[in-house]
Amino acid sequence: DKKEVDLAVQSAKAAFKIWRKKSGMERSRILLEAARIIRERKDEIATVETINNGKSVFEARLDIDTSWQCLEYYAGLAASMGGEHVQLPGGSFGYTRREPLGVCVGIGAWNYPFQIASWKSAPALACGNAMVFKPSPFTPVSTLLLAEIYTEAGVPPGLFNVVQGGAATGQFLCQHRDVAKVSFTGSVPTGKKIMELASKGVKPVTLELGGKSPLIIFSDCDIENAVRGAMMANFLTQGEVCCNGTRVFVQREILDKFTEEVVKQTKKIKIGDPLEEDTRMGPLINRSHLQHVLGFIEQAKNEGAKVLCGGDLCVPEDPKLKDGYYMTPCVLGNCKDGMTCVKEEIFGPVMSILSFDTEAEVLERANDTNFGLAAGVFTRDIQRAHRVVAELQAGVCYINNYNVSPVELPFGGYKMSGFGRENGRVTIEYYSQLKTICVEMGDVESVF
């Protein structure tokens, strides 16, 4: 509630006073220690994440890898954050300092709970800020492990605080007068509300929102690779991934061959207990979301799409899983641009296949959306690959791969998929502010 939010912010504010005085090297050492502990506890954290979210433990381990890698990356940058020196006439000069913002708020979605908390807190802390983080109420647990780890690694108590709650708690955080910035990951409707709330206090925001990304498969591609790419683009974390390439545009010459192979591979995905080593798809986040996703498939059928596989409620054989929120991953054929399944973010394991003939046509159709988070292209023609990504209206573009996320590269959207970035060097700019200092070496030349 409001009182707890205030306590968390005050505690972060007190810790910020200590943390901002530390040198970049000192902050770096503590972040590296936190990264080491995450690596050491990787299996345990991944297990908690699987119980938290339902994704397979195999995949959760990959999320934990990108989390400690992010801490290591910003630990590496912490000591080299600096400004510039500018010479002015008469021996005068100016310089800039890159300074932290203060108490930053992180608000997370439920699909990558530990990873989102790490991707926000690592650059925030590296820049000298404190953070109060609110995970989704559907996945409240794993972020607490991150707080425990930061404390064990040596950050001042309160520097990374976790508050639990839903929309009301998030609103208190966005409106708090001692909060300097809000970084949000979640849906477009919530992102708009957060931007509005933050604007009242003129607080900068980073918005990592939803998507409906295109994946373009040209007939000269390596088909096996393209099929693997399309699987990566659609079925990680039960399809509950913001940057998924759910509009799969396939050039007509290879449509049948590609579709046959993608359906074959989709049917092979092992669904079941996400804690088992060979499971590759667990349950969706909750019953209402499962119904929501199944509803999109019904609507797709009504609008003329053809279910090529999956799309059904799934009851695994294991009796302990009978009430789980499982569904079979779905491939939809005969899709057209105007269908709901092609236009709206489904956030479930549903791939829509569309055919195309020419490069110009597919670019026009791929960009015909309000979203702009990601896009992909599969081709062996390197000139075409670069020409196409230059035209795609998306913040993250993949050539001959999809949904990999090296932390060295910035991640974030165009258009209604948000603004600001996570990861990469540029994110330092989103968690710091620039101070200009102008130094006079002569006398004041007053105009009065």
Ligand SMILES: NC(=O)c1ccc[n+]([C@@H]2O[C@H](COP(=O)([O-])OP(=O)(O)OC[C@H]3O[C@@H](n4cnc5c(N)ncnc54)[C@H](O)[C@@H]3O)[C@@H](O)[C@H]2O)c1
């Ligand atoms: N671009 C990205 O990096 C990225 C990553 C993951 C998920 N997403 C997007 O997130 C969405 C799914 O996640 P979700 O269902 O948790 O999203 P959501 O918008 O419902 O909730 C996200 C977070 O915001 C909080 N919240 C809800 N209403 C709020 C309000 N009025 N003020 C402040 N906080 C509020 C929630 O409690 C939760 O912590 C999808 O649209 C997906 O594409 C984007």
Ligand SMILES: C[N+](C)(C)CCCC=O
């Ligand atoms: C790690 N991925 C797959 C690129 C997902 C990033 C966060 C999106 O929901």
